[in-house]
Amino acid sequence: MALKFHRPLTPASRYKQLPKFDEITKHTPEKSLLEVRKRTGGRNNNGRITSRHLGGGHKQKYRVIDFKRKKHGIAAEVVGIEYDPIRTARIALLQYKDGEKKYILAPEGLKVGASIVSGPDAAPDLGNALPLKLIPLGTNIHNVELTPGRGGQIARSAGQQVVLNNREGDYALVKMPSGEIRRIHVEAYATIGQVGNIDHMNVSSGKAGRTRHQGRRPHVRGMVMNPVDHPMGGGQGKSKGGGGRHHPMSPWGQLAKGFKTRQKHKPTDRWIVARRNAAKKTS
Secondary structure (H helix, E strand, O other): OOEEEOOOOOHHHOOOEEEOOOOOOOOOOOHHHEEEOOOOOOEOOOOOEOOOOEOOOOOOEEEOEOOOOOOEOOOEEEEEEEOOOOOOOOEEEEEEOOOOEEEEEOEOOOOOOOEEOEOOOOOOOOOOEEEHHHOOOOOEEEOEEOOOOOOEEEOOOOOOOEEEEEEEOOEEEEEOOOOOEEEEEOOOEEEEOOEOOHHHHHOEOOOHHHHHHOOEOOOOOHHHOOOOOOOOOOOOOOOOOOOOOOOOEOOOOOEOOOOOOOOOOOHHHHHEEEOOOHHHHHO
16 A cells, blocks of 8 residues: 655645555445444443543445455455455455455455465465465465454454464464564464554644544643543643652552553463563564
């Protein structure tokens, strides 16, 4: 994916970098794979706001993505590459030989007309899904299952990929984008390739209006609030919380910098071989 730059004729276009959508080949979604996406405004079932700064935005429909890739041994043709308003990655519409259609995450380099397949007999080619025990070491993969049969949970956003480093008995060692090395069962499925739309991280909307169209409302800094509204609010002039130095924290007092939020004895710790910050400690 390439980015589209604008001449600085207005303040909004001065730093604007938007996607060109060159890879999009199909502009109308498949109706049978659409679902209604109900708006919550960030509220839970009690009506309380649990995710702030949400509201407004364009109406969106959810595209049903096949994260499990359970149609083993049946070849599918890539009918088109589409835009998904819900996620950062592009999606590919597949049509199987038996007539069924499904959406998958579109890996970088996948073209219309390509044939892909999933299952233990699939070749380790771009877009194919197969167990970790059959993927060559050093291969870039995405949409990786944490539990066999549950569906892909790792490396699903734009530009993400993990690397299959090694295999030890019934488990494979996978290096995450964060640098963490994790142990995953070899029967878990993964898709070959890197998730497309790799330039998404460089997109700059250039104006507040485009952010509002996406359903994100303004985020107000705690420092400019009053003491009744935020622990960091108040003070004469610019101050760190009521005239005294306060560490950055949430409105409910949760420290924002340096405070470790992961449980000390989390059950999934046994699957982590190397932490993501291990390289920093050794350097």
